[in-house]
Amino acid sequence: MSSSTSPLRVGRIVALNMYPVYHPLEAANLSNVAFTDGLPTTLNRLVIAGDLDMSAMSSIEYARHSDMLELLPVGSITAAGAVDSIQVFSRVPFEQIRSVAVTTHSASSVALLRVLVGPDVVFTPLTGTVWEELTNVDGVLLIADEALAEMRRPSATYATDLGERWRALTGLPMVFAVWAVRREVADARRPELDQLGAIIREASLRHQRDPEGVVAAATERFPFPQDFIRHYFTRLSYDFGASERASLERFFELAHDAGELSHVPALPD
Secondary structure (H helix, E strand, C coil), rough: CEEEEEEEEEEECCCHHHHHHHHHHHHHCCCCCCEEEHHHHHHHHHHHHHCEEEEEEHHHHHHCCCCCCEEEEEEEECCCCCCCEEEEEECCCCHCCCCCECCCCCHHHHHHHHHHCCCCCCECCCCCHHHHHHHCEEEEEEHHHHHHHHHHCCCCCCCEEEHHHHHHHHCCEEEEEEEEEEEHHHHHHHHHHHHHHHHHHHHHHHHHHHHHHHHHHHHHHHHHHHHHHHHHHEEECCCCHHHHHHHHHHHHHHHHCCCCCCCCCCCCC
């Protein structure tokens, strides 16, 4: 990439779910990219505020701010069914839940939960442990590594996978995150974005060709056993194609119906 301009400020989700993409990126020697680490809602805010140029970000936040953001069809975080890392842990069956303490780290998962449970279930911000919260609410929504850790040592009677619920409702995969860039950056730095987009696509392909290399590296970095990580990675895909586009369109329509979106954005061709 050119060194004649300031570095592209790119968000990096610090969770196991994006490691298959970011692991190859770390070895790509991207001299004109400056990474900022964070969880999805933090990176969402930084992109929207103009403190980052682009990031993998919550798909619902892209939709809410599509007037200032351009979708980059270079990848996603998608699950074709059960995702494992987006879970509601509850003391009653999912259909009986009337109150949920929701994570502050994810926007798409909260919007998806609203689509799935309807308007009458009360959401409150998650502030304590699952055990503590379940003394006051019926369920707790966790994402990413926190959900994976809770799955391994559950403190709730029931666990409901939202990716699986979405698949049952729509027959589609669920796109939890997309790559997006601020429009003024896209207009000014298209060649660099095209080059970075190609590297992101190649990172996903490299993971598909050599999943064991990524599993081994992830085992050194994350507090989960190798077999657990290997299985978890089979839940996820990082592509952006026709099925991901169809899923986004349906998610945005249902999120609008649920009051989570003021309008349904048109996806780029």
